[in-house]
Amino acid sequence: MKEYRHPLFPRLTHWLHALCMVMLVLTGLHIHWPEWLPVFGSISMARYIHFIFAWLIIWCYVARGYYYFSVSKKYRDIIFRFSDIPGFFKLLKYYLFGIFTHAPKPKFGKYNPGQKLAYSVWPIVFIPQFLTGFALYEPEIFSFVVDWFSGLGYVRFWHFILTIFYSISLMAHLYLGTTGATIFDYYIGMITGYEEAK
Amino acid sequence: MRLTRRDFIKAAGGLGAALLTSPFLSKVAEAIEREKKNFPVIWIQGQTDAGCSESILNTVQPTVVDMVTDIMSLRFHQTIMAASGHQCISVLHEALKSDEKFILVVEGSVPTKDEGVYCTIGEDENGRPITFLKWVKELGEKAMYVVAIGTCATWGGIPAAEPNPTGAKPVTEIIDPKKVINLPGCPARPHHLVGVLAHLKLFGLPELDSKRRPMVFFSRLIHDNCEMRPFFEKGDFAKSFGEKKCMYLLGCKGPITYNDCPNYQWNSGLNWPIRGGSPCIGCAAESFIGSTGNGIYMRLPEAKVPGIPGLKVKADKFGTIVGAATIGGIIAHAMGRVLAHKKKKEEKKVEEER
Numbered sequence: 001m002k003e004y005r006h007p008l009f010p011r012l013t014h015w016l017h018a019l020c021m022v023m024l025v026l027t028g029l030h031i032h033w034p035e036w037l038p039v040f041g042s043i044s045m046a047r048y049i050h051f052i053f054a055w056l057i058i059w060c061y062v063a064r065g066y067y068y069f070s071v072s073k074k075y076r077d078i079i080f081r082f083s084d085i086p087g088f089f090k091l092l093k094y095y096l097f098g099i100f101t102h103a104p105k106p107k108f109g110k111y112n113p114g115q116k117l118a119y120s121v122w123p124i125v126f127i128p129q130f131l132t133g134f135a136l137y138e139p140e141i142f143s144f145v146v147d148w149f150s151g152l153g154y155v156r157f158w159h160f161i162l163t164i165f166y167s168i169s170l171m172a173h174l175y176l177g178t179t180g181a182t183i184f185d186y187y188i189g190m191i192t193g194y195e196e197a198k
Numbered sequence: 199m200r201l202t203r204r205d206f207i208k209a210a211g212g213l214g215a216a217l218l219t220s221p222f223l224s225k226v227a228e229a230i231e232r233e234k235k236n237f238p239v240i241w242i243q244g245q246t247d248a249g250c251s252e253s254i255l256n257t258v259q260p261t262v263v264d265m266v267t268d269i270m271s272l273r274f275h276q277t278i279m280a281a282s283g284h285q286c287i288s289v290l291h292e293a294l295k296s297d298e299k300f301i302l303v304v305e306g307s308v309p310t311k312d313e314g315v316y317c318t319i320g321e322d323e324n325g326r327p328i329t330f331l332k333w334v335k336e337l338g339e340k341a342m343y344v345v346a347i348g349t350c351a352t353w354g355g356i357p358a359a360e361p362n363p364t365g366a367k368p369v370t371e372i373i374d375p376k377k378v379i380n381l382p383g384c385p386a387r388p389h390h391l392v393g394v395l396a397h398l399k400l401f402g403l404p405e406l407d408s409k410r411r412p413m414v415f416f417s418r419l420i421h422d423n424c425e426m427r428p429f430f431e432k433g434d435f436a437k438s439f440g441e442k443k444c445m446y447l448l449g450c451k452g453p454i455t456y457n458d459c460p461n462y463q464w465n466s467g468l469n470w471p472i473r474g475g476s477p478c479i480g481c482a483a484e485s486f487i488g489s490t491g492n493g494i495y496m497r498l499p500e501a502k503v504p505g506i507p508g509l510k511v512k513a514d515k516f517g518t519i520v521g522a523a524t525i526g527g528i529i530a531h532a533m534g535r536v537l538a539h540k541k542k543k544e545e546k547k548v549e550e551e552r
Contacts, residue, residue: 047431048513055517059524066528071535139428140442152425 003197005110005189007072013064014190020057021170024050028163054133061123077109080116088113099179114176118169125162132159237399238300240293240337241275244317244330245357245366246306249385250348251277257388258466270395273300276319287320294336301398302341303391304369307350307357308334311365331372338373343398345379346370347391349486352382352411359487370410379403380410383457384481387464390415409484411456420452420478423460440475449495451480 006014027050029037040046068075090106091114097103106112111119135145135155149155180186181196189195243251255262255278266272272279274289281289293300309316314331322328338344346369349355357366370378379398381390394412397404405413421427429435429444436443446453455478463470471478479494480486487494 044431051513052516055513055520058517059520062521063524063528066531070532136428152428 001197002194004193005195006193008193009067009071010064011190011193013060013067016060017057017064020053020060021166023053024057025163025167025170027053028160032160051137054137058130061126065123074110077111078116078119080113080120084113084116088117095176095179118173122166122169125165129159129162129166132156132162237270237395238273238293238298239270239303239395240273240290240300240341241303241305242290242319242330242333242337243276244304244306244308244334244350245364246348246350248277248305250305250383251275253385254347254388254391256465257392260392265392269392270301270399284320290320290333290337294340299342300340301343301345301395302337303345303347304334304338304351305347306330307354307366307368308372309357309364310367310372311363316364334369334372338369338377341377343377343379343403344369344373345381345391345394345398346410347381348386349382349384349481352380353484353486355384356487375410378410379406379412382411382416382482382484382486384486387415387457387459387462389462415458416456416482418456418458420455420457420459420472424452424472425460426472442475445472445477447497448477449497450477451483451486451498452478453498454485455480455483457482 026037027040027046030040030046031043031050040049068078087106087108091108091112094103094106095114098105131142131145132149132155135142135149136152136159139146139152146152146155149158177186177190178184180189185196241251257265260269266278273293274286279286306317308314308331309329310331314329315327317330318327319330319333320328346352350357350366351369354362354366354368357364358368370380379394381387381394383390390412393414394404397412407413407416421430424430426442426444430446434443435447436445437447439448444450450472452472459470459478460472463473477495
C-alpha cells in the first residue's frame, strides 16, 4: 500500500539542491586541488560552474524557506527542538542495535529526530559557507568577513572544512536513505512522491 | 616505538625547518646546538652586491648573532668578518689543506671570461691574485655541500644579463651540480638559508627539484597562493599602479616565479610586494633580468587572460536572473494567495448574508 508523502515542489527543489551540492563539491575540489582533480578542464571553468551552482543553491534555499514557512507551513516537521533530544537517542539506539535485531522502528512524526537535526543544521551551517564563499568571490565587498577570519587563507580553510562536513553528512544521508521498507523505497519516494505506508 | 629525547629534538627541529613557522626556529637552533657537531661554513662572495648577506643578517629567529655563534661556525665572510689581509685569506688556504668537512656558501655569479680575472679574492705565495673562479672550483670540490645563495649564484642574475661582459656563470655550471643547493631570490630569503643549513646539519640534503631548489620553499608559484588570485580568475586587472587588483597586465612575474613569498612574506611577515602594490618582478625566476629580455615591468610574453571563450553570461548575471525569478515567483505566489484569501472571505460573507 503506497502513500503520497512528498509534494512536487519539495521533490523538485530537493533534487535541484542535490545537483547543486554534488557540482559544488566537485568543482570545489577541482579549485582546491587543481592538479589532483582536474575534472572541469581549467580552474576558470571550475570556478564559473562553482559560482553558477552557488547562486542556484542560494535561491533554492530562499524558495524552500518560503515554501516551508509560508506555503506548506510544515516547518515544524523539519526543525529540531529540545523536546526531540530523547527521541534522538531512541533513534540512535535503533540505528546502532535495533535495526540488526529487527526491533520495531520507533514512531515519530513525518521526519525522525535525526532527520530533523540534519535538516536544521544544514541551513545553519550554510550561512558561514555562504559568507566564506562570497569572501573568496568578492574579497573587497566582503572584506569584513576576511577580517573575521584574519586573512583569505583562513577563509579558504574554513570553506574547505565545511565542504568536508557537507560531504560526510551527504554520505550519511545517502546511506540512511536505504533504511526504508525496501532499500530503494525512500529514493523512489523522493522521485515519485509515493512511499510504502507505515 | 619508544621516542627518545634525541629523536624528539630531531623531529622538532626537522618540523621547524620544514614548516619554518617562526616560533619553531628557535627550537631548531636549540636542536642544532645540542647536536654539537662541528659545522664550519665558508661564505665567499663573487659578482654580487652583498644583498643576500644583508638579507640573511635580517634573520630574526634565530638572530644572526645566534646563527654565527651557536648554529654554524662561520669561518669566512667578506662582509662581516673582522680579520683582513693575509690573516683572513689563510682561512681559505687552510680549508683547502685540512680534511675538515665544511659547507661552502657561494654568493654572486662567477666570471669566467679571460680566465676569470674580473673577480679575485686574495693572493697566492707569488703575490698573484687568485680568481674567484678558482676558489669556487677548488673549495667547491672540497666542500661537503655547496649552497648557491641568491639569483646571481643560482642563475647568473644581473651580472649575466646581456651583454654579459664578464662571462658570468652560475655555480652549477662551475662545479658538479650534484652537491649544489640553489636558493634563488634577489635577495635570497633569510629563512631559506637558515632552513637549508639546519637541514644539512641534522638530516643531510633536503628534497630538491630538478633545478636543485629545496621543494619545501620552491614547489609553488607565487601565482598559486597569491592574495590577488581571485581578481586574476575574474579577469579583473589593474590598469595602473595603485589599483588593488591583479597586476598581471602591469608585468607581474608571479605566474613564472617559484617562491614562498605569499606564505611567509617579507620583513618577518610584515608585508610583501603584491600587498604593497608592486607586481612580482620574478627575482627568483630563471629568466630574471637576463635570458628572456622582458624587463621588470614588461608584460609576460605569454600573457593569456583567463576566461572561457564564447561565454557571454557571467556568473553574477546568472545569479541576478535566477534571484529575480525566485523573488518574483515568491511575490507572485504570495499575492495570489492573498487574493484567493480575500475572495474566500468575500464568498463567506455573501453566504452569511444569505
